[in-house]
Amino acid sequence: MSRSEAEGTSGVPTDLDAPVFAEPWQAQAFALTLALHERGLFSWSEWADALSAEVKKPDAATDGSDYYERWVAALESLLALKSVALTPEVDAVAAAWERAAYATPHGKPILLENDPLSP
Amino acid sequence: MAARVRALETILTQKGLIDPAAIDAIVDTYETKVGPRNGAKVVARAWTDPGFAGWLAKDATAAIASLGFTGRQGEHMQATFNTDETHNLVVCTLCSCYPWSVLGLPPVWYKAPPYRSRAVIDPRGVLAEFGLNLPANKKIRVWDSTAELRYLVVPQRPAGTEGWSEERLADLVTRDSMIGTGFALDPGRGSVAA
Numbered sequence: 001m002s003r004s005e006a007e008g009t010s011g012v013p014t015d016l017d018a019p020v021f022a023e024p025w026q027a028q029a030f031a032l033t034l035a036l037h038e039r040g041l042f043s044w045s046e047w048a049d050a051l052s053a054e055v056k057k058p059d060a061a062t063d064g065s066d067y068y069e070r071w072v073a074a075l076e077s078l079l080a081l082k083s084v085a086l087t088p089e090v091d092a093v094a095a096a097w098e099r100a101a102y103a104t105p106h107g108k109p110i111l112l113e114n115d116p117l118s119p
Numbered sequence: 120m121a122a123r124v125r126a127l128e129t130i131l132t133q134k135g136l137i138d139p140a141a142i143d144a145i146v147d148t149y150e151t152k153v154g155p156r157n158g159a160k161v162v163a164r165a166w167t168d169p170g171f172a173g174w175l176a177k178d179a180t181a182a183i184a185s186l187g188f189t190g191r192q193g194e195h196m197q198a199t200f201n202t203d204e205t206h207n208l209v210v211c212t213l214c215s216c217y218p219w220s221v222l223g224l225p226p227v228w229y230k231a232p233p234y235r236s237r238a239v240i241d242p243r244g245v246l247a248e249f250g251l252n253l254p255a256n257k258k259i260r261v262w263d264s265t266a267e268l269r270y271l272v273v274p275q276r277p278a279g280t281e282g283w284s285e286e287r288l289a290d291l292v293t294r295d296s297m298i299g300t301g302f303a304l305d306p307g308r309g310s311v312a313a
Contacts, residue, residue, distance in 0.1 A: 020150065020224040025121040030224075031145035032127060034191060035137045044192040048266035052214040055232075064231025067215070069120060075127065085130045093126035101122070112129060 026068040033075055042078055050074040050081075149224055157188045158221035158271060159292035162303075163285045165198075166276040176200065179271065183221060190220045194266065200273045201299075205258045208246065208299035209270045210238035216264035218271050222294060229298065239263070249300040272296065274303040 021027040037044060054060070054070040054077070079085040100115040112118065131137045161183055165172040174182040179196040183189075190196070196218060199207040211217065212235050217225040228234050237245050242259045246252075253259065262270040274296040280288060283306075295301030 023121070025124040027146040027150065028128060028142065029124045030149065031142045032124070032131065032137060034145050035141055036131070037192065039136060041136065043266075044194065045266040048214055048216060055214050055230075060232070062232050064227060067227070067230045072120060072123060072127075076123075079127070084134065084136065085127065089130060090123065090126050093129050094122045097122040097125045097129070 022068075026071075029068060029072050029075060033071070036075075041082060041084065046078065047074070050078045053077075149219075153219065154223035155221075155292075155294035155297065156289070157186075157223075158218070158294070158297045159289040160186060160285075161188070161198075161221055161271065162273050162292045162297065163289035165273055166288055167285050172200075172273075175273070183271075188220045190218075190269070192219075192266070194218075195268050196221070196271060197262075197268060198271050198273050199260065199262055201275045203257075203275075205260055206246075206251075206253055206299065207260050207262060207270075207272045208238060208242050209262050209264060209272060210235060211264040212236070212239055213263075213265065216266055216269060218264075218269035221271055222297060226294070246300065249295065251300070251302065272299040274301075277303050277306050279306045 021030070033047065036042065037047060051071065051074040054074040055064075055067070057070075060066060060070060076085070076087065076090060079090075080087055096112060096115045096118065097110075099117060100112055101110045103116050104110045104114045128137070128139065128142065132139055161175070164186065165175050171182060174185075175198045179198040180190075182198075183196055194216075199209075201207055211229075215225055215230040217229065234245065239261055242261050243253065246259070264270055274292065276288070277291060280291070291304040291306060293301050293304060296303045
């Protein structure tokens with residue numbers, strides 16, 4: 001069987017050379033999870049359970065295109081469960097990052113200090 | 120989503136739970152250093168060294184670790200060997216458990232619901248979509264990965280590769296052939312640098 005003949009024809013696509021991360025935040029989310037696991041914050045089974053719960057929610061994309069959104073949701077739920085970062089705190093810091101990005105001139109690195117509401 | 124991940128990183132850094140430099144190192148490793156070539160080396164060694172193949176069959180975790188590939192999540196590995204009678208196919212119905220240490224990160228379709236559900240219900244149909252039409256009398260075994268146990272398919276060594284070096288053989292071993300959705304490349308037609 002040659003490689004060209006092994007291309008999927010329908011339903012299940014093949015993507016031999018596709019990049020593993022579509023956007024940088026996906027790689028960051030992935031690495032955060034690994035680092036926290038290595039630190040012992042949660043076991044890999046706990047992680048698999050959290051991710052599984054997210055990917056089988058009824059509103060999950062059927063083609064898996066929201067896989068890393070689900071990944072982030074699973075990480076947030078686990079961090080909330082462990083009382084490491086609760087949702088309101090994440091919401092607040094995420095909003096600060098968004099304001100900082102908006103306030104930062106194009107081409108300059110985005111820093112949290114650029115948030116106009118930062119103390 | 121980018122802002123949320125940045126927020127998580129900020130909070131975790133402030134709490135001293137992560138080191139941003141370590142995060143960058145992990146990203147670099149998985150983007151550039153770990154990939155299916157690791158698994159291809161394992162398969163090529165098994166094809167050329169019967170002692171290693173036996174070890175791989177009995178204790179895949181240790182045999183694979185001897186080549187320098189160890190899992191970061193402490194997961195155990197099991198190798199499943201394709202034969203004339205049986206074809207092996209790996210899936211994770213739960214989420215996306217995958218042998219990262221030997222195959223890198225999973226392809227998009229491996230994580231997608233159609234493959235995760237259908238590989239178990241209709242493996243023959245799924246394989247046909249990948250271009251693998253197996254004879255009706257060939258048995259298909261589907262292995263469902265877990266957080267603790269990941270599977271590596273050892274494809275059959277292609278005919279016409281007698282006397283080939285391990286390195287040259289490894290070029291015939293595709294990622295898909297180690298998940299079970301492909302065969303090793305045909306040496307006559309695989310357009311790879313030999």
